[in-house]
Amino acid sequence: MANLSTKSVAKVKRVSKKEIQKLKKEGYIIFSSHNHTNFSDGVDYREVIDTLVKIGVNLIALTDHNNMRVAEYAKTYIEDKYPDCGYLCAEEVDSHYGCVLGYGLQTEILFEGEEKPPIKSIIEDIHEQGGLAVVAHPFHPLEGIFRPFGGLRISEITKLNFDGIEFFHADLPPFLNNMCSTLVKLRPQMFLLGGDDAHTIHHIGRYLNLVGPDIDDVNNLDDILKALNKRKTTVLELRGWVTRPFQTLPGFKDIFINKGLKRINAFAGIYGLFKGIHFQHESMGWIPRTVQEFKAELLQVIQTMNINTIRLDAMRTESRAYEFASLGKELGLNVILSPKYVYPRGLSKPQLDESLTYDEFEDFCLEHAQRAQKAGVDIFCVGNELTLELSDDKSGHLERLHDDFFSQFAPSSLEMIPGLGATSIAKLGKLRKKKFRLTTYLENLSKKVRNYYNGMVSYAAGSWEIRDVPWKHFDLICCNLFYSDLFLKYVEVLPGLKIIIPKGSPSVRASHLFRQNIQYLKTFKKPVIISELGFQTVTDAIQVGPIPIHHHKNFEQFKYDENAQSKAFSEVFNLLEKDIFVNGVIIHKWRDLKEEGFGLIHANGIYKPACKNISDFFKTWTISYSNNK
Secondary structure, three states, rough: HHHHHHOOOOOOEEEOOOHHHHHHHHHOEEEEEEEEEEOOEEEEEEHHHHHHHHHHHOOOOOOOOOOOOOOHHHHHHHHHHHOOOOOOEEEEEEEEOEEEEEEOOOOOOOOOOOOOOOOHHHHHHHOOOOOOEEEEOOOOOOOOOOOOOOOOOOHHHHHOOOOEEEEEOOOOHHHHHHHHHHHHHHHHOOOOEEEOEEHHHHHHEEEEEEEEOOOOOOOHHHHHHHHHOOOOOOEEEEEOOOHHHHOHHHHHHHHHHHOOOOOOOOHHHHHHOOEEOOOOOHHHHHOOOOOHHHHHHHHHHHHHOOOOOEEEEEEEOOOOOHHHHHHHHOOOOOOEEEEEOOEOOOOOOOOOOOOOHHHHHHHHHHHHHHHHHHHHHEEEEEEOHHHHHHHOOOOOOHOOOOOOHHHHHOEEEHHHEEEEEEEHHHHHHHOOOOOOOOHHHHHHHHHHHHHOOOOEEEEEOOOOOHOOHHHHOOOOOEEEEHHHHHHHOOOEOOOOOOOOOOOOOOOHOOOOOOHHHHHHOOOOOOOEEEEEEOOOOEEEEEHOOOOHHHHHHOOHHEEOOOHHHHHHHHHHHHHHHOOOOOOOEEEHHHHHHHOOOOOOOOOOOOOOHHHHHHHHHHOOOOOHHHHOO
């Protein structure tokens, strides 16, 4: 096996699958070092493992972004199905410059606050756990530590105690990979790896690593880590660079054409999908319920609607909403809660006619954060559609439901182009528009809330607000994203110049806006939950949209129609099942004060037809790609 020497740092061993089997018989370990699963931005971990084992791999490291939650599932799966294969706990951690791969970790590497941690602290954390730190794709133009713009100087490598380097990265051309030679000369003690960095099945199996040959047990992780650290590794190449783009084309087709926005991420892996119903009026006290009554109703909803989540709103800190939240946790549900200040002029016919100032709401929100912590709430939204609720002049909620108000938040046509999302280019379309107070206010509020609440922090944004919310300061994205073409009329080419896109039926236009908004939210690389999705029980339910019918002009023209509500749900569910991936859907809402409203049941408890559509959707909706091929 002299031809497997790694004395020349630029060498890689070209092999076939048959040769891999031969090397395993000679006592070598075949190690796959860099793949992503549905616990970050890849595919189902079982598919990844199955594909690697089929190639001949007998040591696997799954390196999801900033989490190691796949480990317990992967280890169990491998032990049950592939006992001759080993698993090495690993993670790809984002630093303030680029990515670091950690191997042989005991726990995932966590960091506090919004800023990415320094590379040095990541390396120290890995070493404290007895692991090995590897610099990932060093010269990747966008994500490499030594990328051309904004990266470290090459000389900085001498100050960083890396154990290894991902010398060969399957997505990079040879000239970028070969630049790693300079780094190895600066730190010759580093071992070399080759990685697929695969996010689809089609990208698996381009580079593997040979370890050994003096390791008898693939589960003897101490010996494996020692072998890596002693540079007993050789990079194996299964596909040459010239043919690789053609062989991996199905993977790019899978991402950009077949799956579109359906990118699985870490949050889906933790909880599965959030399938829930918004119990708005109950938790706010407008439809009074005792805890016993609410429990009986909730048990029935869990059984009939296939939910795993409830969303609650709390008007006052002494609200019964927190008793309901604790009850939901006892019943095994995820709980999303937001403080919601509205002033009901009468419980029989609430009138939302008074606001808080921004300063008053901050105190109100922080009090709720403390209660949410005690109640074990999973996701605390710091507010809900606050542009409707907050005003320094205390102008009323109802006074803002008009075209001039919503047009202030109109996205530019550049922001609506797929792929641009939150980029600087997209923002050029709004250069002359004022920056709303909401942006800075939510940034500060999200930080203050964390002094009282330790769970996931988000904000329930109105669809008109999403481009003014500082999502990078939240753990996940909650958006009240209704399937309607209502807000398309506000989209602008330039400030003051509006267009209507595209032409077609309300359903076609609603589908367009729905896709564009979700794609924009996906650019933040955070979990996306549709925190309100519903239809009013009237004809033309899609066209009517989220604004209650009694706020529309000539609202008398809308006729009560349960079938129209049910049909509208079917349309959006079809889109979510086949074309668009989100991490959760919360149906708005369970019960309403108006029969024509969003409610799913009548005052007498009889279910509307839409309930069956929702129940069937939640029952079959999964995070697996297999249902969408």
